[in-house]
Amino acid sequence: GDSVTQMEGPVTLSEEAFLTINCTYTATGYPSLFWYVQYPGEGLQLLLKATKADDKGSNKGFEATYRKETTSFHLEKGSVQVSDSAVYFCALPMNTGGFKTIFGAGTRLFVKA
Amino acid sequence: DGGITQSPKYLFRKEGQNVTLSCEQNLNHDAMYWYRQDPGQGLRLIYYSQIVNDFQKGDIAEGYSVSREKKESFPLTVTSAQKNPTAFYLCASSAGAGGNYGYTFGSGTRLTVV
Numbered sequence: 066g067d068s069v070t071q072m073e074g075p076v077t078l079s080e081e082a083f084l085t086i087n088c089t090y091t092a093t094g095y096p097s098l099f100w101y102v103q104y105p106g107e108g109l110q111l112l113l114k115a116t117k118a119d120d121k122g123s124n125k126g127f128e129a130t131y132r133k134e135t136t137s138f139h140l141e142k143g144s145v146q147v148s149d150s151a152v153y154f155c156a157l158p159m160n161t162g163g164f165k166t167i168f169g170a171g172t173r174l175f176v177k178a
Numbered sequence: 179d180g181g182i183t184q185s186p187k188y189l190f191r192k193e194g195q196n197v198t199l200s201c202e203q204n205l206n207h208d209a210m211y212w213y214r215q216d217p218g219q220g221l222r223l224i225y226y227s228q229i230v231n232d233f234q235k236g237d238i239a240e241g242y243s244v245s246r247e248k249k250e251s252f253p254l255t256v257t258s259a260q261k262n263p264t265a266f267y268l269c270a271s272s273a274g275a276g277g278n279y280g281y282t283f284g285s286g287t288r289l290t291v292v
Contacts, residue, residue, distance in 0.1 A: 069220075097278055108184075108268050108283030109221075154220065158277025164209065164228060165236070166277040168220035 067092045069157045071169035078145055079177050086140040086172045088129075088155035098122075098131055098138040099156040103171070109154060112140075145176045180205045184269050184284035190292050191256065191263060199254045199287045201269035209274065210252035211281065214238060215266040224267075227252055256289065264291050 072087040090098065097116045101109040113122035118133035127142045140153060155169040182203045191197045203210065209228050213221040223236030227246040241260025246252055252271075256263045266288050270281040 099280060101281075106285075108182075108270075108285045109281070110283065111280040114280060156277075158275070164211075164226055164234075164275050164277060165223060166281075170218065170220045 067157060067159050067167055069155050069167050069169040071153075071155050071172050074152075074171070074173040075175055076172060077175045077177065080147055081144045082176075084140070084142040084145045084149070084174070086153050086155075086174070088138045088140065088169060090136050090138065090155075090157050092136075092157055092160065094160045095133070096158050096160060098129070099158075099166075100127070100129055100138070100140050101154045101156055101168075103152045103154065105151070112153070145174070147176045147178050150174055150176045182269055182271055182282055182284035184267075184287050186287060187285070189287055189289045191289060192292060194258045196255055196257050197289065199256070199267055199269075199289070201252045201254065201284060202250055203252075203269075203271045203282070204250060205271055205273075205282060206249070207271035207273050207282070208249070209272045210246065211270040211272075212236075212242070212244065212252070212254045213268045213270065215268060215286075221268065224254065263289055265289060 068091045099114045100112040102112045103109045113124040115122040115131035121130045129140045152171045152173045154171045157167045159165040185200045211226040212224040225244040227233035243255045269284040
């Protein structure tokens with residue numbers, strides 16, 4: 066069945082370091098892929114998305130490329146800030162009309178000043 | 179500004195009590211959802227509603243109930259049949275099928291059994 070696997074956290078980085086959070090998926094068809102971010106005590110916010118193979122989603126300095134050949138959608142940022150400390154979720158809509166989505170377990174990021 | 183409002187932010191429930199979590203949106207979205215989040219886990223779908231007066235069970239509907247009498251509102255009742263209700267509850271909405279368009283989430287209600 067469909068699934069999403071994210072790298073386990075927490076990830077701890079110093080400010081201005083390069084960030085990669087891995088996400089791989091198993092899916093039937095060619096779904097859109099999403100990254101959401103959750104700041105402490107808040108709900109999730111849509112960070113970026115890609116709708117087809119080789120698409121690159123980007124927002125707030127974050128990027129992720131939809132790689133069909135490796136079934137991956139890794140999140141990257143060239144230079145993280147303390148304000149990027151949050152939990153990041155990779156998400157895969159199920160091939161059941163789009164009303165159900167599989168969320169990864171989340172990866173917590175700590176950025177030190 | 180449009181958005182989703184969840185209330186209360188914190189809720190305490192005694193054993194055997196039913197409690198209702200409120201979710202209101204002014205985004206004119208057709209679809210609304212309730213998710214449960216436990217520490218270190220992803221989100222799990224409780225119920226969703228595609229249109230007014232219609233809703234479907236998600237993956238963990240047992241012990242929960244919902245109604246969708248108005249487009250703007252999708253309250254969740256946690257009944258006494260839910261044996262482990264302590265969790266963070268998130269309401270979301272989407273213009274169409276949220277998995278394809280993306281969700282807008284509320285800021286959550288943290289429910290604790292005392």
